[in-house]
Amino acid sequence: MRRFVIVVDTQADFMHADGALSVAGAEALIGPLRAWLADLDPAETAGVLFTFDTHTAERFAGSPEAEQFPLHCERGSPGWENVLDMAAVAPGIPVYRIEKGVFDMWAEPDLVIEAIGSHEAQPRDAFFAALRAEGIAELTVIGVAADYCVRWAIDGAVAHGFTVEVPAALTRGIARPIAQVLAEDFAGKPVRLSEPAPANAQAG
Numbered sequence: 001m002r003r004f005v006i007v008v009d010t011q012a013d014f015m016h017a018d019g020a021l022s023v024a025g026a027e028a029l030i031g032p033l034r035a036w037l038a039d040l041d042p043a044e045t046a047g048v049l050f051t052f053d054t055h056t057a058e059r060f061a062g063s064p065e066a067e068q069f070p071l072h073c074e075r076g077s078p079g080w081e082n083v084l085d086m087a088a089v090a091p092g093i094p095v096y097r098i099e100k101g102v103f104d105m106w107a108e109p110d111l112v113i114e115a116i117g118s119h120e121a122q123p124r125d126a127f128f129a130a131l132r133a134e135g136i137a138e139l140t141v142i143g144v145a146a147d148y149c150v151r152w153a154i155d156g157a158v159a160h161g162f163t164v165e166v167p168a169a170l171t172r173g174i175a176r177p178i179a180q181v182l183a184e185d186f187a188g189k190p191v192r193l194s195e196p197a198p199a200n201a202q203a204g
Contacts, residue, residue, distance in 0.1 A: 005048040008143030008150045013072040013079030021072040023144045025172045042092035046136045054099040106156030140165045146173030163190035
């Protein structure tokens with residue numbers, strides 16, 4: 001069965017220990033994430049979407065997010081850059097990106113998904129509707145943070161009719177690990193942790 005992969009916010013401000021909003025343990029995920037993405041099978045993978053948390057100082061200052069967290073992932077800053085090489089995904093697997101200004105990649109109505117290597121862009125909801133029409137029923141979600149942007153990516157995927165797999169070793173949370181998030185927020189829903197995890201990573 002072919003699946004589509006969403007890589008959530010693997011940006012320097014989250015992934016590096018000295019980032020503006022470092023997620024504990026995220027830096028140790030960089031190597032395993034790179035290896036996992038490089039090992040994807042084109043025959044089994046319909047595409048990979050990288051999400052980019054994207055802020056400006058002016059807009060962030062008045063946002064609800066600013067009440068919880070410092071400014072991070074400011075557009076164009078080193079902290080905004082992705083720590084993973086999107087070009088390292090196996091040839092034959094389409095790669096995409098989306099920029100979002102809030103935790104939930106599904107919340108903002110006018111977001112578009114851009115194809116890497118071309119100038120093609122498509123509205124987010126139309127893009128995922130096309131995946132469903134092609135028979136893609138499962139999304140794999142990885143990245144950070146498990147209890148914020150990953151959690152909302154999962155929630156929206158389920159609402160859009162997908163089942164969701166989360167490799168336990170390929171995400172980290174701020175206050176809650178992914179197993180706790182799924183147990184508390186997704187009980188009875190089509191979301192599962194996948195095992196076995198890569199040998200050089202720990203679930204969190």
